[in-house]
Amino acid sequence: MEIYNGKAARKLIRENKWMGPTPSLAPGFTQANLVIVPYKYAFDFFLFCQRNPKPCPVLDVCERGEYTPILTAATGDLRKDLPKYRIYKNGLLTEEVSNIVNLWNNDFVSFLLGCSFTFENALMTAGIPIRHIEENKNVPMYITNINCLPAGIFSGNMVVSMRPIPRNMVDKAKEITSQFPKVHGAPIHVGSPEEIGIVDINSPDYGDRVTFKGDEVPVFWACGVTPQVAIMRAKLELVITHSPGHMFITDLKDEELKKL
Amino acid sequence: MEIYNGKAARKLIRENKWMGPTPSLAPGFTQANLVIVPYKYAFDFFLFCQRNPKPCPVLDVCERGEYTPILTAATGDLRKDLPKYRIYKNGLLTEEVSNIVNLWNNDFVSFLLGCSFTFENALMTAGIPIRHIEENKNVPMYITNINCLPAGIFSGNMVVSMRPIPRNMVDKAKEITSQFPKVHGAPIHVGSPEEIGIVDINSPDYGDRVTFKGDEVPVFWACGVTPQVAIMRAKLELVITHSPGHMFITDLKDEELKKL
Known part of the structure; x- marks a missing residue:
């Protein structure tokens, strides 16, 4: 497969030559969650x-x-550069579309949020297995009993993603991800799903169940689905987000997101 | 002198028992710049x-x-807990007051920004001299030729504070302050004032001139006066800030602001 940088990957998507999920596209370039809300x-x-x-x-x-997005992709166009968008109206998903040019409105404000793809690459580089990637699945995600701090109309429980990590690699996984505070940072919990309100590790609220092997323990990271849940709860008349796995690819390199 | 914690210091100020600058009050507790703007x-x-x-x-x-401010001082009251406030109207300083209870308006939004007092304490603890404190002056500040990234109606040049640091301690000073990204972080420049547009190091734009000794070099940090300049340039009808040196004292400890 051809190797693209962030700009070339965006061009490909913009021209509808890439319609699928983005994780394998533009390795090393930071991908981001998109949330667009009325001003x-x-x-x-x-x-x-x-x-x-x-x-x-x-x-x-x-x-x-x-x-x-001037900080992260000076040539980017958030109306066209993601392969798939989700349209939410009054808290409900109403449509998935491949661009939002015709929906665009000068009252929109767009936010790009860090995404765990960045730290997954760093974990794999360090030899730590990422099960959902091995099994070609979506990462399992769970709604926890941890309340986010509310702000105005937004509130909700924290959603976490889970990766089974071999016991002897947990400290390394913590160390690596703590270097990436802009993409969820260190795990928020290790080991006991019930302590954060997860009843059945085999029934994720979003994404897919993955296999645990021998001595692996569940490690939980804060997840970018959290703001989507808060937004759906707030039942805004209109919100646009990326479609899961179909992210915005920036010009930033994952390495640059490491703490100095 | 009695030692206060953040909450006790705020009480003292709220009851008008402390009217002066705050640096010496509540050692170890993080002090913050205040900016209040209409929604x-x-x-x-x-x-x-x-x-x-x-x-x-x-x-x-x-x-x-x-x-x-729920994250930093759950019992705080930003209308009363600073010893002195500045009122700006249409970009001009019109008044200094000891509380803003009567000016308060449910349309106000208050921002607390990190302040260099935190890293100055850390520098002094490490044996690095802080000249303006030794000389009982205000830190010298300069308007640079570095443009801030504009945002909406706000723009302007970066203001920096300067501390003369012995040449053999510059690396240590860099290392210490880089651990505090929430209070301006590492220096933005070392050594050559003219490179960042400062014509005369002995004529600061704000604060006081300080003495250089033997082998000391000027070290420049980004300064919390920057947003005040941007706000004055924007000529908002009303802005309220702390008065220089008269800060809001939080419940955070300086140590907590260190990067994990």
């Missing part, structure tokens, strides 16, 4: 992210009506 | 801070109309 909710959403930086790490925010 | 400018100001985290490190933001 009147933008301050509250910004505040929700600031108060809950582990599930909602802000990488870039556009000005009202702008669709170029 | 309609809050998103733009938040974005300006997000885009310029070195001069504008956000510690806490209140919801519209709230005056308790």
